[in-house]
Amino acid sequence: MSELPIKESREGSLRIIRRGLSLSPQIIEGWRVTVLLTLLGTAGTSLVPVVVQRSVDNGLGTTDGGVASDRIVMIVAAAGLLLLISAVAAYFAKIRIFTGTERGLTQLRVLAFRHVHDLSMLTQNTQRRGSLVSRVTSDIDQISLFLQSTGMILVLSAGQMLIATAVMAFLSWQLTLVVLAVFVPLVISLKVFAERMSVAYDHVRQTVAELLTTIAEPVVGAAVVRSYAIERRTQQRIDDAIATNYRANVNAQKIVAITFASAILVGGVANAAALGIGVWLGVVGGMSMGTVIAFIFLITLFVGPAQMATQVITDAQNAVASWRRVIELLETPADVVDPGPGSTPLPDGDLGARFTAVRFAYPEGPTVLDDLDVTIEPRQRVAVVGETGSGKTTFAKLLTRLMDPVEGTVQLGRDTAWADVSQVSFDDLRRHVVMVPQEGFLFDSTLAENLRYGRREATDAELEAAIGDLGLVDWFAGLPRGLATRVGQRGESLSAGERQLVALVRSALADPAFLVLDEATSAVDPQTELRATRALERLLDGRTSVTIAHRLSTAENADRILVFDAGRLVEDGHHSDLVDAGGVYSRLHASWVAQASLGVRPETMVR
Amino acid sequence: MTSLDSLGGTDTTNLTRRGFRVLGIGIGRQKAMFSLAVLFSVLFGLTTVADAWVLGWATDHVIRPSFADGDVATGALVAGTLLFITAALLRMISVVGRRLIGGIVYYRLVAGDRRNVTRKYLRLPVAWHQSHPTGQLLSNANADVEATWMVFNPLPMAIGVIAMLIGAVATMLAADVVLTLVGLVVFPLLFVLNVVYQRSQGPRMAQAQSLRGDVSSVAHESFDGALVVKSLGREEEETARFATASEQLRDANISVGRVRAVFEPLLEALPSIGVLLVVLLGIGRIESGATAPGDVVQIAYLFTIVAMPVRAIGWVLGELPRTVVGWDRVRGVLDDTTQMPYGPAGLDGTGPIGLRLESLGFSYEPDEPVLEDLDLEVAPGSVTAVVGSTGSGKSTLATLVTRLLDADEGRVLLDGRPAAEIDHDALAAAVSLVPQATFLFDDTVRSNITLDADIPDETVWEVLRTVQADRFVQALPEGLDTELGERGTSLSGGQRQRLSLARALVRNPRLLVLDDATSALDPAVEQRILRALAERSQGEDGPTVLVVAYRKATIALADQVVHLADGRIADTGTHAELRERSSAYRDLVDAYDQARQEVDHE
Structure with a gap:
C-alpha cells in the first residue's frame, strides 16, 4: 500500500471508496441532510469567536463606559439559541452517521461472508482460511472504526475549519491569509509525518504478531516446554519479543508525540502573527479590536484538527486498505456457479455418474487429472485408490462439483436421463449427492443441531430413528445428554471416531442417492472404528457410492476399484481381477497386507 | 465482560477505590518515569493557563492601547508575540514529554507484567495448564495486561489537568471573583458529565467487544466446516447464522453510537455556554469598573482551551473498571500457588532406563x-x-x-x-x-528439532532419516533453515508428527x-x-x-x-x-x- 506511487494509490483509493459506498449504500443514504446537519453541528464551535468579536466591538473592549449592553445581551441570547440548535443538529448528525455506517457495513460483512462460501479456495486451500476470516471480521471493523471515529473527526474538522475560514474571511481576508500561510508548512509536513507513522505502525503490528506467537508457546506447548526443560529458551524468546515490541511502540510513540505537539507550536506562531499583523492592520487599515481577538479564538479551531491530522491520515490509509481487501474478495468470481433458472433436473431414484474426456488443472498449475472416461452404474459400490497426488481426490471433487473440469463433462443420471452436473441446480445436486469428508467436522452446538445439518426440518424422533438405522443405539445411549449433548468447539468434546459417527448419521438424514466418501486415515479407537464400519455398511446399502479408500477392506469389498496414478485412471475392475495383475493395485495391496498383518518382515514392505 | 456488566450497578465506590490502588501499584513500579511524565503534564497545564493569560495581557497592554492611541505599541507588541511563541514552545515541549514519557510508562508496565505472567506460566505445572482454557491464558498475558495498564495513557494528562484547573481558577480569581463563579459551575459540570459519559459507555463497549468475538467465532467455525456446509448445501443457513451475529453486533455498535451522539455535543457546548455566561456577566463587571476587558477575554479564552483536556479525567475514571477487572485476572495467574517441585537427584548411568x-x-x-x-x-x-x-x-x-x-x-x-x-x-x-x-514452534526446522541445543546437522539429518522426514525437509525451500508456522511454510499433520518425533529422538x-x-x-x-x-x-x-x-x-x-x-x-x-x-x-x-x-x- 505505501509502496504505491502516491498518485496511483490516490486514484485507486477513490475507486475503492466509490465501490465500497456502492456496496453499502446505507452509509451515504440521505447524505445531503447528514452533511447539512454536520455543518450545523460544527457551526457551534465558531459561535464563540463571533460573540467575542461582536461583544468587544460593541463596547466590551473599552473601559470608558460605552458598552452597548442591550446589543450584547441580544447577541449572547442569539448565540445561546444557535448553540442549542447546533448541539441538537450534531446529535442527529451523529446518530445518522452511526446508524448508516453500521447498517451499510453489516450488509457488506454478510455479503462477503456469503461470497466466501462460493469460493473454492475455501475448501481447496485451508491455509487461506484465516485471512478469509479477517475479511469478514477485522477488516470490516477497521472500516467501521475509521468511519465512526477518525473519519467522523475528519468530517467534523473539515466542517469546523471550513466554517472558521469562512468566518475569518468575513472578518478580514488579510488576516485569514496570514493564518493560512502559517499553517501551510504544517500541512506539507503532514505527508512526511503520515508516511513515517504508517511505517512505524506497520512495524508495531509485526512485532505484535510475533509477540502473540511466542507468548502462545508456554501455553499451547506447555507439555513440550516442560518435558524438554526448555523454560529458559522459551523465556528468552518471549523476553526478546516483548523487548522488540516495546521498542517499536516507543518509536511510534515518538512520532505521534512530535506530530501532535508541532501543531501547538504552529498555533502559537499563528497567534503571534495574528496579534502583530492584526494590531498593525487595526492602526493603519481600520480593523476592529474585536476582530483581532476573535482571530485568536478562531485559531484554536485549527490547532485541534491539525493535531489529529496525522492520525486521521494513517487511519484512513488502513481503512482504505481494508476496504480494498474486502472489495477484492467480492470481486473474485465464484468459480463454481449455480446454473439458476433453466437448470436440468436430476431424476429421482438411483443415480449413476459418467465422466467424458475429463481433464482438470488448477489455474496456472499442472494437469492433475487427464483423459478420464468412466461410467459408474447406479447402486454400484466403487472404491478409488491411488497414491497421494494420483488424482483420486480431484475425481471425488469433480463428482460432487466442488470444482468444474477444465475440459470434458461430468454427468449424473441413469438409463437415458443424464444431466451435466454444471447444469444441475445446487439444491437439486445436494439433495442427490452428498460428500462425507475425512474429518467429521462438527459445529459448536448440540448433537441434534449437528445432525440437522443433514436435514434441517428433521424431528428428534427422526434423528433418533436415523441413529437406530445405522445401528448406533448403544453408542447413543452412552451419551450423557442424548441429542442435547453439546459437542464443543469443532466437536472436540467427542472423540475423532465419534465425530465420524455423527457425520455418517448426518449423511443418512440427507438421504442422498449417491454418496462420495473420503475415508479417514487417522487411527481411531478400535471399538468406535468397528461401530463406524458397521454404520457405514448400512449407510451405503442401496445407494451408489464412491469411496476414496485408504483401507484394504474397503477396496476388497467394493464392486469395482478405480486405480489412479499420476492423474490417470490406470486400472478398473474387481479386487480379484486386479490383485494379481502385477500393476499399481497389486503393489498397493501388498503394502496394505504388510502393515495390517502380524510379524511381517521389513523386506516384504513395499515402497 | 460479564464481570464488567455486574460492575456497572454494584459498589462503584469500592471499585473506584480498588482502581486507585492499582494506579498506586503502577506508579510505584515506574516512580521516576511517572513523576517525569506528571511534571511535563503539569507544565502543560500551567502553560495552557499561561496562554490565556498572554491573551488577556495582550488585550490590555497591546491591543487596547494601540487601538485607543491609533499607534502601534511596539515594545508591548514584541513582548506579546514573544510571549505567545514562548508559551506555545513550552506547551509543545510539555506535550512531547508527556506523551512520550507517559507512553514509556505504559509500555514498560505492560512489558513488565507480560514478563511476570509468562514466567509464571513457565513455572506452573502442566496439570494447571490442563485445567485452564488456552484462550483465557493467552488473553491474561495480552489483552488483560493491556487493560490493566491502559489507564496510564490518560493518567499523567489527567493529573496535569488538575494542575491546570487549579491554575485556571487561580488566574480567574486574580482577574475577577464573580466571573470565577462561572468557572466553578462549568468545570465541575464538565467533569461530572465526562464521568457519566464514560460510565454509561463502558458496559456498552464491553458488550460490543464480546459480540465482535461471537461474529469472529461464527466465521471461523463456518469456514473451517466449509466442506460440510458445501456438501450439504447449507450456505443460506450459515449466512443467516452469521447475519444474526452481525446484526447483534451492529445494534450494539449503534447503541454505543447513541451514547456518543448524546454526550459529545453536550461536552462541546458546555464550555461555549460558559463563555456566553462570562460575556453576559462581564458587561456588568466592566460597566461597574470592577474588571478590565482583558480579564474577560482571558477567562473566555480559558474556557475554550481548557474544555478538551478536562476530558482526560473522564477517561481515567471511565477506564478504572477495566483496570480492576484486568488486574484481577492478571493477579489470578500471578498469585496462583500451584506448584510441582523437582527433586535434587540426578540420573546416573547411560543406556536404556528401567x-x-x-x-x-x-x-x-x-x-x-x-x-x-x-x-x-x-x-x-x-x-x-x-x-x-x-x-x-x-x-x-x-x-x-x-x-x-x-x-x-x-x-x-x-x-x-x-x-x-x-x-x-x-x-x-x-x-x-x-x-x-x-x-511446533514458529521457528526453523532445525530449531524445532534441536530446540537450540548444540547438535550438529549430521545428527539432525540422521534422525530425520529415521523418521522418514529427510526427503520432505530437503524439498523445503531452505532445508533445515526453513521457517515454519504462521509466516513460514505450513506442513501436513503427518510431517508435523515426524518432526515432533525427530525432536525426541535427536536427544537420544x-x-x-x-x-x-x-x-x-x-x-x-x-x-x-x-x-x-x-x-x-x-x-x-x-x-x-x-x-x-x-x-x-x-x-x-x-x-x-x-x-x-x-x-x-x-x-x-x-x-x-x-x-x-x-x-x-x-x-x-x-x-x-x-x-x-x-x-x-x-
Missing part, C-alpha cells in the same frame, strides 16, 4: 479415578505397548511416566529412583515424551514415551519408523520405549503389551498371550478384521 510403576493412582476430579492401582515393570531396552479404548487412561499414564503430572497415589520409579526426586534437567535429558497433539533419550504420536502417518510409514526405533532399542544405547498404540501392526512390535480398561491394568503379556486369554482384548485389537469378516458374511 521403568517401574507402584500402585499408581490418579484422578482429575475427586472420586473419579482415571487410573487406579497400576503396577508395572518395564525392562530397560524393551518396547511396551499400552492398549485400551478411549478414556481408559492411556494418555494420563504417558504424562505420569514423564512426570508432567504427579500421581495421587503410588509412584513412578526410573532406574529404581522415584521420579519426583529427580531434578528437572536430568529428567528432561533422560526421558522424552512425544505428545498426542503436535506442537533413555526412555521414549510415544502417546499416539504417529496417528496422522500413513500406516506403512508408521511401521518403518517404529521398526527403525525398535531396532535401535535392541542395540546398546537405544531407548526403552513405551508406546500408546491403536494399530495392530504397532502392537505386534512390542515385547510386552499392557491392556488398560477403565483405569486399571486388565492384563499384561505378549500380544499373542493376551489374544489367547482375553476376549475383551481380542475385540479391541481385532476390530478392523472383525468388521471385515462381518461384511464378508453378508
